[in-house]
Amino acid sequence: MTIKTTFTALTLGATLAAGTAWADGSITYAGSGGGLGQVMKGVFDDPFTAETGIAVNALATSDRASALKAMQVAGKVTWDVTELNPIEYATASLSGWLAPLDWSTIDPSGALPEEAKLPDAGIAATFSTIMAVRTDELPDGKQMTSWANFWDVETFPGGRALQNQPIDNLEFALIADGVAPVDVYTVLATAEGQDRAFAKLDEIKPHITAWWTAGAQPVQMLSDGEVAYTSAWNGRITKLASEGVPVEINWNGGGIKASYVAIVKGSENVETGQQFISYMMTNPERAAQFASMVPYPGMVKGLYDHIPAEKGAMMPTHPDNVGKQFVTDAVFWGKNLGPLKERWEDWILE
Amino acid sequence: MTKRLTLLPGIALIGMLFLIPVGIVFQQGLFDPVFTTEHFVRFATRGAYMRIFWSTLQISTVVALVCLLVGYPIAYFIVRQPPARRPFLMFLVLVPMWMSILARTYSWMVVLGKEGIINQSLIWLGLIDEPIKMLFTTGAVYVAMVQIMLPILIVTCFSSMTEIDQSLLRAARIMGASPRKAFREVFLPLSAEGAITGTLIVFILSMGFFIVPALLGGRRDAMLANVISGQVSQTNWGFAAAISIVLLGATLLVLVLVRGASAKLVHHQEEAH
Structure with a gap:
């Protein structure tokens, strides 16, 4: 009896877990959570879902290089898009844990400078x-x-x-x-x-x-x-x-330092992942809205045209500070x- | 038979969530991909790691012994209170355990800091002119770790002390023993087991401590858990696994030695009587 109950519970648990991971029309985003996660939810995640119908399942994560290694070793990729700090990016990129990005679909109008577009990641914030x-x-x-x-x-x-x-x-x-x-x-x-x-x-x-x-x-x-x-x-x-x-x-x-966004190699949602990266990175108004809430500006051209001068002066990539x-x-x-x-x-x- | 069957889920759980992961840790530390002692050699031959290893042992030992010296009398005091008053006193002991360790560690920063409560009061009282450096010292690590661990020791001691038949103490007194002698000859040996267990639990938990030394200690106060976490996030899993094995081995060794010594002690006591 006990064993049967346990097995039922385990099977049910596994079914539920699989259900969340593979639901249609959603992507899993490995972010930092906390205050930053709240701002991203308001500026990027919720409007993206409203426009496209694709739910963004944002996770609060840390030690991402380690997590990516675990996913590649286990052959079970549970994140689609991930945030990476410089060291995590270098480790993941040199180890080949990131999927190549197609910048012609992410940024067809050339809103981003070339240095923000790496073969396997984009610079989303600085x-x-x-x-x-x-x-x-x-x-x-x-x-x-x-x-x-x-x-x-x-x-x-x-x-x-x-x-x-x-x-x-x-x-x-x-x-x-x-x-x-x-x-x-x-x-x-x-x-x-x-x-x-x-x-x-x-x-x-x-x-x-x-x-x-x-x-x-x-x-x-x-x-x-x-x-x-x-x-x-x-x-x-x-x-x-x-x-x-x-x-x-x-x-x-x-x-x-750059904060990178990348798609994890082995993700089943490369296309929607790229769609979300494009949404985050290529719109100057939206990027300005984000940067005025947390002073970690993106790289999109014309960003500072949409940011009040005194706020802009507090940002690392502002023309007065960057040099x-x-x-x-x-x-x-x-x-x-x-x-x-x-x-x-x-x-x-x- | 049914009794054994009901144990199965527990055994399965321990096997899946404990034994298999520990096995994988051993495999990671010893095979890369063929058998190698490279990680252990690196650990033993680089001065920094051995120094951190010894200071981890030292900090854990001191914290466990201080907890014993402070916690045992508190548990004894509570046990000697009328039974109706004990739950409230135990409640007071347990309240800090419900607060996050992180919050308590940051609170110690407020207490021990340059402009903290202690320094401010001492300056206000005119006892000192310049703030004393207490934060970011080994002393701060000890104070905070003892505060965090103390309830665990008190609870362990208390529960073993409540099982002691109080009439034995009374009997000793009637037979003419002084209060001190009654305590030493009757109560202490009977409560020793619980005290040793509590001290060992505190020692084991301290060996894996992580947040307190990182936030309150000076630059030399790193512990092995800090090194393991650093190596994991750098994806050096083999080396991290090797350090974990060393930590586990050292903890088990101390456990076996103390258990052996205390068994001898208790046995000796029994023979003497």
Whole structure:
């Protein structure tokens, strides 16, 4: 009796699960959930469903490279469209876990610049790891405008934080050491360049109050007065400033990163997936609506024509800001993260 | 026969959800795709990983022992209360367990921070001029982990203590034992089993701790679970599996050693009487 009941329950469970996964006219989107997921639902998912009748099943996901690997190993692909951060994209792309995209159907009118259209992914949004400054902690009459200033603990006393990972910090160290942002990856590709970056990090290490691991931490530390200067993600700082905390973004030497969208290899909904990617990426009004709610702008041409000037100034790809930063090289990190991460772990425990 | 049959779903569940996954972890750590010890060699020969391994063992041991020293007297106190009052006291012990660990960890940041409650009060009282650095230290990790683990130890101790026949203590007193002697000779040996079990549970849970060291610790306070999670997200599953095996092995070894030692101790006690 018990066994029979259990089997019935299991079969029923399996049927229900399969029913959700293979329902007609729906796609599964692996996003970040949370506040961002809410905004996307209002701007992209619900209007898309209203126009096309295709339901968007948005999931809150993390560790997506790992999940993609699991799907490919198991041969059971449960996501159609996925969001990817630069490292996840590099890993997935180099490992061949993404389906090729047909840009002539996604962007027939050429609304997107070429650099947003990769063979197996599109750049749907951009964000930047910038330096956030508590303006009330600055010494009188001084402005912190560069990573060299961040390293200058004599002129700018006060707590500091950086993220606990080699990505961004090796670049920041080289920039603080005088390397021009455009040359960062040429220098970092050499062993001497890597030694130079770690040597520069040695200088700042004793002055770092905390090495953060989650995006909410620098926000918390800035608002609690735990640190005066920290690296952080731009959108979080815009939000913190709007809550009345005296913080400012310094764009100089920030690391712009792309948030990619891609179709998982083995997805049964490639066509509808492409339709959804097109809907997300190619309409400047819609993209502007999204970017004014979360300051992570897309790449569509004419985006800033639809965004009020003061909001635009808070975005990493705004013409006033974009030139001050470097673009994080996803492929460099995809190839070099393993050894550099090990070196970083040794270094951080020293 | 029917009794055994009713066990089947449980066994099937453990097999499917525990034994098979653990088997896959072993396979991932040892085969890539042919048999290799490469991951284990890497773990043992790179200074950083061994250091994290030892500090994980150290943190877990200290947390388990502090929980025992703090939790055992609390459980004893509650057991000695009139039965009608005990549920309320246990309720107070259990309330923090219903709050998310993440929320409690962030709350410790508010308490221990530079502009946190403790530093603000000490400055206001004029005891210190400059805030003391408490957040992002090993001490902060200990404080928060003990606070999170304490209810587990108290509950385990409490449930074994309630099974002790209180009249045995009274009998000891009547026979002329001092309260201290009655506790030492009668209550302590009878409650030792529960206390050791509670301490081991806290130790095992601490070995896999993850959020607290990442949020409250300094740069040296990483634990093995943090390394495993990092390796999983970098899709280095073989290495992540190898570290998991090391963690599991070390935990089991401590479990066996402590169990063996405590069995001897209890046996010795019995012989002495």
